[in-house]
Amino acid sequence: MNILLITLDQFRGDCLSLADHPVVRTPNLDRLASSGTWLRRHYSQAAPCSPGRACLYTGTYQFNNRVVGNGTPLDDRFDNVARAGQRAGYRPTLFGYADQGIDPRAASGPDDPRLSTYESVPPGFDVGLELIEDQRPWLRWLEGLGYRVDDAVSALSSEPERPAERGISAFLTDRLLEWLRRQDDPWFLHASYLRPHPPYAAAGRWAKAYDPDDVPDPVPAPDRPLPFSGHLSEERAPEDPAELRSLRAQYFGMISDVDEQLGRLWDGLAELGVWDDTLVVVTSDHGEQLGDQGTLGKGGFFEASYHVVGIVRDPRHPDVHGRAVDAFTENVDIFPTLCEAMDISVPAQCDGMPLTPFLAGDEPPWWRDAAHWEYDWRWERILFGPHEWPWDRRLERQNLAVLRSDSIGYVQFGNGEWRCFDLASDPTWRTEIDDPAIVLRSAQSMLAWRASHADRLFTDMLLIDGGVGRVPAFPAGSAGH
16 A cells, blocks of 8 residues: 655644635545545644654654754654654655754764754655755746746745746645656655745735635734743734735635645546555644734644644545544654554554544544643744753743643643633633633643653563563664664
């Protein structure tokens, strides 16, 4: 079976037209969901890009993998989806980017250029097309077509001025289809699309696909400021309502643009005769505030930054295709799901659980009853200069964790403060709860969550009779992979 893992950067989970959205149109993602399983309440575990992707690629929560910012190294001891794919006999190939910083201990020396970027490729991936921040292959292609482009930001910002067929999403899809046509053996492909990531400028006709006057208003800003000291990185939304509606219309246009490209990909797989031999997973590294709570981008604790698209099409279970799952699912579940699909063991490091029962139409009674995510903004403090270790522990307080159940949104800050929201009566995260009993139960649930997911790589193994217990899923002597 082929494996296709697709990430759409900064794609909110409520922006599928399937999700009762009054404006956005996503016919091809809807088409995938109708022939697969739609995860209605699917969540990323961290933001921004590197932390979110570290959780996705390793199946671990941030408090275990410790990737807290763009540029935080990913410890080489962690297994990942690509290394697992290699063990299963694939050559996992990346098109796009992965935003993972290398372990400095794996560098070739102090002059290794990978020590100056967060855009390295996780171990185990071949690279079919690298589209990192400078977008160099796309820019060269545009120049060959006669377009004048100065840099990636200006090229992305001017996408409305060129046909959608010249956009970054179309360029990536063209290269994907070329690669797929050359494959004879089963393949593992990770397609990492930039859009709908900013700048907020949709390609070609999609820039005018949505009338700003038809775009719904965002959730208003909270009534009181965030209850912790220090600066939480965020971009304030435009105060002019017309400007904000225009920005939101461009975001929806980018979604429809990338949706059209996914339709080309689905058609290409069908033409090649492998549509029913391919497991397809679509998700995002994190969400997008899009003006909700008065902010843009991603970060903090609000749900818009973490509720992401989640669709899995397992061709082995056509009898349950079209199913929508309302259980809380998370990006840490993707890695163990792929392991079971490839018929290899789920690594002991994984905090997530395989989605296999849901894909087969079952409802596992032991599934989680809440989603969790984390945000750590110490990287802002690190940029201001070193702190005296071990006496200065301010960085360890620059973080938060969230428990999101059916009715409660509980936020625990690293400095000891907290917020608790009544989501049953108000899903906009504006109505707070100060009932001590509810707050206590929520805090206890979060403590239990952390305790039950502490690193277990070797903790469930005893060195008796050659090793007994939950033995890690990688060969002995392989340094964790």
